[in-house]
Amino acid sequence: MEKTHAEKIRRDRKSLPVKIIPLGGVEEIGRNMTVVEYGNDIVIIDAGIQFPEEETPGIDYIIPNTAYLEKNKDKIRGIVISHGHIDHIGAIPYFIEKLGMPTIYATKFAKAMILKRQDEFPHKPKIKIEEVSSENSVKLGQLKARFFDITHTIPDSIGIIIETPYGNIIYPGDFRIDLDLKGKPVNTEPYEKLGKENNLALLLESTNAETPGFSIPEAVVHRNIEKIITEAKGRVVSGMFSSLLERAVEIINISEKLGKKVVIDGYSMKAGIEIIKELGFYKPKRDVIIPAERINDYPPAKVVVICTGSQGEENAALMRIASKRHKHIKLQPGDTVILSSSVIPGNEKSIQNLKDNLARQGAKIIHYRVADVHASGHACQEDLKLMVKMIKPKYLIPVHGHYFMLKTNADVAESMGMPKENIVVPFNNGIIIEADGERIQMLKESVPANYVMVDGLGVGDVKEVVLRDRQMLSQDGIFVMITVIDSQTGKVRNSPDIISRGFIYLRESQELLRATRHLIRKTVEEATGKMHPINMDYVKENLKEKIGKFLFQKTRRRPMVLPVIIEV
């Protein structure tokens, strides 16, 4: 008797579920990377970096751990990219060789961004990228990738569909629902069409899952900014993330319409606009964009500045303007500064500093708390609900965010009737989620997913101990004592040397230093006097403890105390 098709699938399923493994992005904002695995085929979705945190001083970036992929590199059929932001593409240069240079699939714009980043690594081999769009599909072993257009904040963003034997795995990546001026959803046809397919699982971002309602319509933001630029009697300086390229283009268009010139400042903003122009996504009229050094050729009311630095980054354009360090752009009373961005957690203090300095120069400051001059590119609760409703997935996996955000995203889906058992909240990065047509579950085991830190040329070589030392050093500094002793007699030669930084102000602490030197000599000689031969480890350990205690007693500070003993 011939097996029915359903029976055949059921057998396959039992032996071979689809695995979904988030390697990054489910315990943080950033470092987005997910593995889809079926049998002998692995597809990687996105490969982003995360910016360093307070607990990782001195680190440049944090990237996903790719140990599991390195071990299974023969299975890798490709890397598919949703859009060209750094938290989705930034990690590529650090691991692509180790994975055997798999092909990257990306849209035209994302490809340009990936290649631009690759320029910073001139010694690395050439990567392979193939252009994709919502019009085509890619066979990746037994899996297949298709794409659908998504609204985010950067051109050419796509959602990713991975076809599996049990249905589609849908990854919209970062998105918001496109809304008209009245807040009515528009351009939702691709999602509704997709909703008619057999959709196994939806990987849904959680960045704004805690925010009720829809995201603010970008159209409203554009209208408000247009009003500000129209009414401005002085210059308008619009500070924003360099990632908000679509909004930057809109501001250029508005300025052009109003007969104003535009200065673009900030390396990444300039570079982004260049790419947009080169690829033909946007063609500004001749002469609309002027270089910063020509800003004073035009009356203030005729100039709009688009620049980076809305997070108060020390050397970004807006901060240089605020602190009067900008070569060409000086604020004057009557100027308006639009902070067209939100506050990224951790940047509160530097943004406060930015606003204070701008206000001291008499500029009028308009920020997102007083007017809708910024809309997030990420889905809020109503966007999320609508997406779930349209895609109609069997299973939901919240991704992109800290655990509480993922959990809130799950709660939102549950509140609209999604069964609890069909939602899996990834407990940590590296967790293995298995799904088939009948059920979804999180396995007990994880693949390696701890932080891989990039610091200068080192990738992954900065270990916990190095970070712990940096943290300790930043608290009370370091105190190195160098003692030269006669190996025969154990007597200390000359006065011990002290090298200290970040502990006390040495110039005003001569007496403490003298007393410490005295104690060092005494402690060493007391120890060595009774010893033949001298046990150096004991002498050092004893010295470290005694001097550490002495310094604490005198200052209530605990510098890192390091004894060096040199025998001559």
Place this chain on the structure above:
Amino acid sequence: MEKTHAEKIRRDRKSLPVKIIPLGGVEEIGRNMTVVEYGNDIVIIDAGIQFPEEETPGIDYIIPNTAYLEKNKDKIRGIVISHGHIDHIGAIPYFIEKLGMPTIYATKFAKAMILKRQDEFPHKPKIKIEEVSSENSVKLGQLKARFFDITHTIPDSIGIIIETPYGNIIYPGDFRIDLDLKGKPVNTEPYEKLGKENNLALLLESTNAETPGFSIPEAVVHRNIEKIITEAKGRVVSGMFSSLLERAVEIINISEKLGKKVVIDGYSMKAGIEIIKELGFYKPKRDVIIPAERINDYPPAKVVVICTGSQGEENAALMRIASKRHKHIKLQPGDTVILSSSVIPGNEKSIQNLKDNLARQGAKIIHYRVADVHASGHACQEDLKLMVKMIKPKYLIPVHGHYFMLKTNADVAESMGMPKENIVVPFNNGIIIEADGERIQMLKESVPANYVMVDGLGVGDVKEVVLRDRQMLSQDGIFVMITVIDSQTGKVRNSPDIISRGFIYLRESQELLRATRHLIRKTVEEATGKMHPINMDYVKENLKEKIGKFLFQKTRRRPMVLPVIIEV
């Protein structure tokens, strides 16, 4: 002809304006301290600390600079205190001796808080405190202080009135307008009565000047928390600032009413409640408050926990509960955690961590963004407007906040018709504001007001250079090289010693260390070989530069490189 009274005052005024000098609190949140000076009399209002910032690693507190007061200590007639929070009283122990032990005037509760803090400084001489209330007044040279009751978050908060020849200087300190459940202002009689006097200047806090509307009525918060506690089927854990003593008392009352027991955890919360009980501000029924170790004697639905740690502080009670490190309190599914506090800028990441860990244990989390379970103790825009309207001051001086907050506070007053020239926004701490009956102005000169940092036993001894070193050390660590050379030949003896922390993981960097040792020896001997006598400064400078460059080239990191050369 006899001079008219008006003429006499005018003459006095010309020769002798009142000076108002903010020594802290106008470029930050915290460190509140203001000087009022008239002729030979100085009155100090509040003396708070500020918590350290990212740019001040390892520092315990930042306090106001009292150099101006030390120089003028003969003029000081007293220190008047508005309420017992640390940002208003915390700096007292650090400078009171230097000012000649002036008398402190404080309410009963504030006095208890000041004395409690003084306990941490057992070697300091006994301070003089006199109790005051809205019922009495204090003569302070030609000035006089009176007081009025204020609503804040701690018992016995008062506003301060300094009578001067030109009218009253009014300092409400931290306040919010008391509102009933419907948000209608109540208990405003003291302000309205005060408004009938001749009020020269109002020093108005700006903490929440950017927030529109009234502050959320505390009554609403109490009602919401009562609802949560009533409906809870498991334990309710309420995490909050230890400064919110009035709310803590209310939660004990609610629990008592509902027949539930209360565990109070966290050192400062316990201490505050103890003081409240001792002073008789509140008398809980016997047996309502139980020790944490008895929590398991009661069914979960019968227990409420009030604890500190709502900001994710590493060792506070709530964080210990969240990370399963608490000895007695373990969360279980069905428990509810109320985060009855806002997010203090800078704490976003640790609060995220707190919420993630609580959520991972299955607790339901209710925070201020999803329900009104917290109300700020500080005036929002409508509170501020109402206060200005009732007090009717001639001049307005925004205080307490960063410059942009003060400026926003000024804008709010201007929007309600206050003339621009009657408002002075302090440009920086230490600025001297002069006022008389005719005008108010900010002088060009300032008194010293830079950061005074407390670090262990040191007050003001940590200078910029120490902080800069700590910051550098936290980025790329330190690299100390110790080379012993023969003073006769200039040859290097043995292999150079390297002491490094926070730079690289030494165990995995043996090759780099070997190459560096080799380069050190070579560099030193090349330099000393040609020199008689050896110029040690040159050798060291040369070594520092060469090794710094070499390490950067190999790692793209810039540790602090320190050469030590020992001649034998």
